[in-house]
Amino acid sequence: MERIQGMKKLLGVVFALFLFCMPLGIEANDVLSYEYIGQLIKIEDAVAYYSLDEDEYVTEAPIDCGKYIAIYSDGTYLDYEIVPKKVQVKVTYNKKGDLEESKYLCLYDGDYSFKLRVLNNGDFESIDDYNGNVEFELEPKNASDDTIEKKRITHPDVEYVYSESGIQIYCDLDQVKPIVLKNVGEYMVSFDVDSRYYESIPFKVTILPKTVQLHLPKYSKYVNEKNPVFENEDYVLSREPGEDVGDYKLSVKSKSKNYRYEIVENAVFSILDRNTENVRMDTSKGSGASDETKAKEKAEVNQSESKVKMGVSDFTLMYVGLLILSMVGLFQIKRMK
Numbered sequence: 001m002e003r004i005q006g007m008k009k010l011l012g013v014v015f016a017l018f019l020f021c022m023p024l025g026i027e028a029n030d031v032l033s034y035e036y037i038g039q040l041i042k043i044e045d046a047v048a049y050y051s052l053d054e055d056e057y058v059t060e061a062p063i064d065c066g067k068y069i070a071i072y073s074d075g076t077y078l079d080y081e082i083v084p085k086k087v088q089v090k091v092t093y094n095k096k097g098d099l100e101e102s103k104y105l106c107l108y109d110g111d112y113s114f115k116l117r118v119l120n121n122g123d124f125e126s127i128d129d130y131n132g133n134v135e136f137e138l139e140p141k142n143a144s145d146d147t148i149e150k151k152r153i154t155h156p157d158v159e160y161v162y163s164e165s166g167i168q169i170y171c172d173l174d175q176v177k178p179i180v181l182k183n184v185g186e187y188m189v190s191f192d193v194d195s196r197y198y199e200s201i202p203f204k205v206t207i208l209p210k211t212v213q214l215h216l217p218k219y220s221k222y223v224n225e226k227n228p229v230f231e232n233e234d235y236v237l238s239r240e241p242g243e244d245v246g247d248y249k250l251s252v253k254s255k256s257k258n259y260r261y262e263i264v265e266n267a268v269f270s271i272l273d274r275n276t277e278n279v280r281m282d283t284s285k286g287s288g289a290s291d292e293t294k295a296k297e298k299a300e301v302n303q304s305e306s307k308v309k310m311g312v313s314d315f316t317l318m319y320v321g322l323l324i325l326s327m328v329g330l331f332q333i334k335r336m337k
Contacts, residue, residue: 032080036065036133041082043070065133084135087112091124091138093149093197103197108136118143122196143196150199153191157204162258167207173198184209184257209260214252216263220270235261239269246271 034041042061043049049058052067062068062082070078090107104116104124114128114136122143126136153171160167162184169179171191179189184207190200214235219228223245230237234255240248247268252261 031067032078034080034082036082036085038133039063043078043080045072046070046078047073064131084133087134087136089126089136089138091116091140106138112136118196150195150197153193153198153200155191155201155203157206159206159208161208162210167205169205171200179205181205181207183207209254209258212259212261213264214261215265216250216267218266218270219250219268220272222272222274234259243271245273245276 040061040063046061048071049061050056050069050071051058051062052069054066065082065084067079067081070080072078087108087110092105092107094103094105104118106114106116112128112134114126114130116138117125117127119125124138124141124143126138128134128136153173153176155169155171158169166180166182169181169189171178171193173191173193176191176193179191181187181189187205187207188202189205190202193200216237219230219237221227223243227239230239236253236255237250238253239250242248247270250263250267250269252263254261
């Protein structure tokens with residue numbers, strides 16, 4: 001115990017002298033460099049160590065990279081540093097890799113564990129748990145420096161009919177988002193792929209208007225009257241010019257380029273003559289009265305015929321009854337004899 005306490009006192013005195021002498025310009029030794037090996041790097045005959053990076057005194061030889069001072073028992077010291085282990089890594093493009101982590105293959109010597117990440121500017125970066133003690137020297141340093149045979153993504157020209165839910169066009173690659181188009185028109189499109197690995201060839205997409213069939217009511221007016229309202233929120237009707245009595249063809253125009261309308265019923269607009277319509281109504285009434293008279297006369301004739309038939313039927317029954325009574329009387333007279 002006394003020996004250990006004596007050593008601590010000695011180390012304290014030496015370290016104090018060391019800190020006191022450094023500003024006075026005592027000549028320092030040349031800085032030595034040691035490569036990280038994952039083990040303690042001991043300086044022969046050193047009794048203490050001081051970490052310049054952490055600004056603290058340590059009794060055990062360091063392992064991690066950094067700048068240190070080894071202190072000897074006579075008060076002299078040695079500047080040295082532990083530098084990262086450099087590992088050469090050859091980066092090559094992996095054609096079979098679908099996920100970001102597997103798009104590149106890393107070839108190197110040794111048993112190391114790390115992941116490769118591609119930054120937004122294309123630079124490669126290693127992700128590891130070595131805390132700066134191992135430095136992976138990646139070659140090439142940027143994805144653009146690697147000669148990659150890009151995969152071509154093709155799609156035939158296609159034609160669709162407008163849909164309220166939109167048109168979605170899918171790519172053969174699962175990770176690629178579909179192209180979404182919402183309106184009628186012609187488009188030259190390509191898939192949003194990672195340009196470092198894929199090339200999407202533009203293709204043409206045509207979206208045609210959706211056809212809607214119209215079953216219109218009968219539109220008409222009398223001469224010199226105003227036209228009815230031919231417009232609603234979806235389309236506008238128009239007719240052939242003219243104000244004379246007759247039929248005029250109706251046409252329709254859509255308010256949206258996404259729809260086209262087709263009139264399949266009542267495709268004409270009629271202009272009527274009010275006087276002609278009145279005559280037709282009178283004729284219709286006269287014809288109705290005549291028909292009613294004929295019907296009444298027919299009913300009377302039928303009733304008369306029915307009465308005649310009833311009279312004939314009554315006389316026939318009477319004659320049959322008298323004939324039967326006569327026969328019964330003759331039969332009774334015959335029995336009495």
